[in-house]
Structure formats: structure tokens, C-alpha cells
Amino acid sequence: MSDKRVYSDNPRVLAVQTLAKIKNGAYSNLQLNQVIKQHQLSEADKRLLTTLVYGVIQHRMTFEYWLAPFVGDKKIDAWVRELLYSAIFQMKFLDKIPEHAIFNESIEVAKILGHVGTGKYVTAILHNIGRQGLRSTSDIKEPIQRLSIERSLPIWLIEELISQNGEETTRAMLETINDAPQQSIRVNTTLASDKEVEQALATEKFTTVKSRVAAHAYIVSGGHVAGSKAFHDGLLTLQDESAMLPVESMRLTENVKTILDAAAAPGGKTTQIAQSVGENVTITALDIHEHKIKLIRSNAERLHVTEKIHTRVLDARKVPTEIDQKFDRILVDVPCSGFGLLRRKPEIRYDKTLADVENLAHLQFEILDSVSQNVTDNGMIVYSTCTILRQENDDVITKFLLKHSDFELVPTQTSKNLKPNRSENVLHVYPNDYQTDGFFVATLQRKIPTDSV
Structure with missing residues (x-):
């Protein structure tokens, strides 16, 4: 971060400040939402801020490769690097902004956050880039290394995906991995019908397109929907389309009376369960952290489904010793590496390792x-x-399944019958399948003991 304490509503200044905080460990989505709440920004400025922040994070390794010849071994402040990356992003990916305007705006940001000397340094770098251009990734001869730089993904992750899916499928997946995430919502059917939410959003000048992935879901454009009256009134909630699939797969028939959501925060799936069941159903929602339990309660209150949900601070691994109850359905939406969320949380690609993945798999089991x-x-x-x-x-x-012969894997079902011709019972949703988050869903059924039949 720049040492200067600067308050500004300039989206380019805010983008650089936000990027510096994210590079220092903040979560992109949380940091961005906080900045948007704290500043008076037009919809156009919100879009530019969001585009700059996500664009720089998504392409960071590419920008590092492009910038390297111009900065050499010179040590520069982290925020200056973020500023130069944001300028390169605008030059390469935002074709509606003229180069001279990008240069002028970037130099102005350098002066606001730094001093005259910083402005001169940024001016020199940008003018050199303008004269010489950016080097081609075709100079990188090793194919995986080149793909790593082009898609801004660590080599280990690309190699892992290729070993699991083949090179052609992996390349198709990575082709879309840096696309802008779509804004999707789930209708709260407890309070409103799909049509009523469509109309409410149309009144507020939003455009809605019905989801082809999940029921009661829409892709929404035309503004920040979390700031809408419909959101405030609890008629809808923000949720990725593929994140709605696990609850759809629970087969919540009228015979289901007891449900456990074993790792429930922040409550998106918990509230989805609540709106999908009758009044006489109890939902127990767990999380290991008290502050996350508060998030579940807050979401449940906004959506008016609190009466069905009982929250409790508990490590899901302690369920057998701490909860003396059997459940008809259990949702196990486990903590994971999150590599299906690369569009929405692009920074996770840079700080996770294969060892982290293996540790998480142990916890998940x-x-x-x-x-x-x-x-x-x-x-x-x-x-x-x-x-x-x-x-x-x-x-x-x-x-x-190797340990539990009393369970069997049954086909995962979804409302839209996704991938009907798949040969496996589990459901893999990859980011390029429907332009959603990547997700995995498996459905396990406990067998009825033979001695009770």
C-alpha cells in the first residue's frame, strides 16, 4: 500500500488500493464489496472498479511476464506494480479506452498515491511500453510453462488438471477460466414467485435471464443487485447457479423431516433447503466459528426462514459424539481448495499448493x-x-465407499437434468460447461439393513 492516507472516489485509485490490500492477504470479493459500500460511486464507476480489480488478479502472471523487461531488477513499491498492471490490463483488455487516456489517468493515480517522482517513473515505464510493445508469449518454448503464463495459473495446477482430464479438456476449461463471473440470484420462493422477482428487478432497471442450470435462478445484469430493494426485502439472494445444485440433489420429499447442514456458513444452501421444505421440517446448521453462525442467522432473517433453522457452533467431525440424533438428509458441503471459483476468487490460484489440496482431502474425508x-x-x-x-x-x-459398505453411490439428480448422458453417478460441473463456478456433487444413500427387511 501507498504510505499516503488518501480518500478518493476515483475508481482507478480505489482499484490500486484494493489490489494492494488483496495482495497483502485480503479476500477479493469481501474487500471489493467493502470498498463499494464505503464510497459514493456511480454504476459505471462500480463496474470499472470491479473490472480492474478482477482483471489484474486474473492475469497477474501474464502482466508480470509483460512488465519484467521494463522494470528489470529495480525494486518498486507493491502499489506501483499494481498500478502498472492495471494500466496494462486496460491497454490489452478494455478496447473502449484510448491509450493516451489510460496513460494520463495512470500517471495521475501515481501522483495522488505517491509523489512527483513516482509520477515520472510511471510515465517513463508506460511510454516505453507504448513505444516497444509487450513481448509475445510465443517466446516461451515449453508448452505448459507458456500456458501457465497465458492463463495465469501455476504449473502444478495445470499439470494436475491435464493428468486428470486430458490436455484438450483442460485447455477448453482454461479458455474460460478468466472470463468475468456472471451475477446470479436465487428467488426466495418463501416470499415471492419467479415472475414477481422478475418484475421487481425490472422495476429497478435490472435485466434478468432465466438460468439453464438451476431452478428459481436468474442471471442478472444492469447493476449491483445486492443493493436492490428486492434483495433488501428478502425476495432473492445472491448465489452461483452451480452452488444451488447440491440442495437440488437432496431429494427433499415430504417424507424428509430432519436435515443436517454440516458445514453451513454463510447459509446460502441452508436457506435454500429451508425454502424447499414444509413447515414441520427441522434443519440443523453447523459451523465451527461463531461469527460464521451469525452470518447464517443474518441470511435466514433477511429471507424470513429463521423458524426452520437451528444453528450451532460445532466441528462437523464431532457430530457422532455431540448430536444424539439421526437425520433423513445430510448436506456435506465441505471446506475445499475452491479451484472451481477462479472467476469469482481469482487470487486463490496463487497461494494454494498440492499439499494444501491433499490436506483438505483428508479433512473432507x-x-x-x-x-x-x-x-x-x-x-x-x-x-x-x-x-x-x-x-x-x-x-x-x-x-x-471402501470403508462404508452400508452406503451406495446413487445418481445425482438436478432440476434441469444436467448432463443426462454422463456415464458416472456423480456430477462434475466445470467452469466452461455453463459459465458457472466449477462444482462437484455426489449422492450417497444408506442401505436398509437386510435383517430389517
Whole structure:
């Protein structure tokens, strides 16, 4: 961060400040939302701020490669680097802004956040880039290294995806990995119909397109929908389309009376369950952190479904010893590496390792193994992650079934019958399938003991 304490509503200044904080460990989506709330920005400025922040993070390795010849070994402040990256992003990806305007605005930001000397340095770098151009990635001879720089993904992750999916499928996936995330909502059917929400958003000048992935879902454009009256009134909630699929897969029939959401925060899926069941159903929602339990309660209050949800601070691995109850359905939406969320949380690609993935897979199995003891006979567990790596998905399920012969893997069902011709019972949703987050869903059913038949 720049040492100067600067308050500005200039979206380019805010972008550089936000990027510096994210580089220092802040989460992109949370930091960006906080900045938008704290500043009086027009819709156009909000869009520019969001585009700059996500664009720089998504392409950071590419920009580092492009900028390297111009800065050499010179040590520059982190915020200055972010400023130069944001200028390169505008030059390469925002064709409606003339180069001279990009240069002038960037130099002005350098003066605001730094001093005259910083402005001169940024001026010199940008003019050199303008004269010489940016080097081609075709200069990188090793194919995987070149793909890594072009898509801004670590080599280990690309190699892992290729080993699991093949090179052609991986390249198709990575082709879309840096696209802008779509804004999607789920209608709160407890309070409103799909049509009523369409009309409410239209009144506020939003455009809606019905989801082809999930029920009661829309892609929304035309502004920041979390600031809408419809959102404030609880008629809808923000949720990625693929994140709605685990609850759709729970087969919530009228015979289902008890439900456990084993890792529930921030409550998107918990509230989705609540709006999908009758009044006489109880939902127990767990999380290991008290502040996250408060998020679940807050979301439930806004959506008017608090009476169905009982929250509790508890590590899901302690369910068998702490909860003396069997459940008809258990949702196990486990903590994961999040590599299905690269559009929405692009910074995670830079700070996670294969060792992290393997550690998470161990935790995921422990959670699934533990809560399975609290499933009724013929009851179901839906296991889901927002990652695209098989260590956390298929491998966890395979390991579980090897230990638990009293469970079987049954076909994962969704309202839109996604991938009907797939050969496997589990559901893999990759980012390029429907332009959604990547997700994995598996449905496990406990067998009825033969001696009770």
C-alpha cells in the first residue's frame, strides 16, 4: 500500500488500493464489496472498479511476464506494480479506452498515491511500453510453462488438471477460466414467485435471464443487485447457479423431516433447503466459528426462514459424539481448495499448493466419515465441493465407499437434468460447461439393513 492516507472516489485509485490490500492477504470479493459500500460511486464507476480489480488478479502472471523487461531488477513499491498492471490490463483488455487516456489517468493515480517522482517513473515505464510493445508469449518454448503464463495459473495446477482430464479438456476449461463471473440470484420462493422477482428487478432497471442450470435462478445484469430493494426485502439472494445444485440433489420429499447442514456458513444452501421444505421440517446448521453462525442467522432473517433453522457452533467431525440424533438428509458441503471459483476468487490460484489440496482431502474425508454415523437407514448424504480437483471429489467418495459398505453411490439428480448422458453417478460441473463456478456433487444413500427387511 501507498504510505499516503488518501480518500478518493476515483475508481482507478480505489482499484490500486484494493489490489494492494488483496495482495497483502485480503479476500477479493469481501474487500471489493467493502470498498463499494464505503464510497459514493456511480454504476459505471462500480463496474470499472470491479473490472480492474478482477482483471489484474486474473492475469497477474501474464502482466508480470509483460512488465519484467521494463522494470528489470529495480525494486518498486507493491502499489506501483499494481498500478502498472492495471494500466496494462486496460491497454490489452478494455478496447473502449484510448491509450493516451489510460496513460494520463495512470500517471495521475501515481501522483495522488505517491509523489512527483513516482509520477515520472510511471510515465517513463508506460511510454516505453507504448513505444516497444509487450513481448509475445510465443517466446516461451515449453508448452505448459507458456500456458501457465497465458492463463495465469501455476504449473502444478495445470499439470494436475491435464493428468486428470486430458490436455484438450483442460485447455477448453482454461479458455474460460478468466472470463468475468456472471451475477446470479436465487428467488426466495418463501416470499415471492419467479415472475414477481422478475418484475421487481425490472422495476429497478435490472435485466434478468432465466438460468439453464438451476431452478428459481436468474442471471442478472444492469447493476449491483445486492443493493436492490428486492434483495433488501428478502425476495432473492445472491448465489452461483452451480452452488444451488447440491440442495437440488437432496431429494427433499415430504417424507424428509430432519436435515443436517454440516458445514453451513454463510447459509446460502441452508436457506435454500429451508425454502424447499414444509413447515414441520427441522434443519440443523453447523459451523465451527461463531461469527460464521451469525452470518447464517443474518441470511435466514433477511429471507424470513429463521423458524426452520437451528444453528450451532460445532466441528462437523464431532457430530457422532455431540448430536444424539439421526437425520433423513445430510448436506456435506465441505471446506475445499475452491479451484472451481477462479472467476469469482481469482487470487486463490496463487497461494494454494498440492499439499494444501491433499490436506483438505483428508479433512473432507474425516467430516464425511463422521457425519455418516448420523444418517437414518435409507437416508441420504449429499457431498459437494466447489473445486475441480479429483483428490477432493471422486477420491474422497471412493475412499468413503471402501470403508462404508452400508452406503451406495446413487445418481445425482438436478432440476434441469444436467448432463443426462454422463456415464458416472456423480456430477462434475466445470467452469466452461455453463459459465458457472466449477462444482462437484455426489449422492450417497444408506442401505436398509437386510435383517430389517
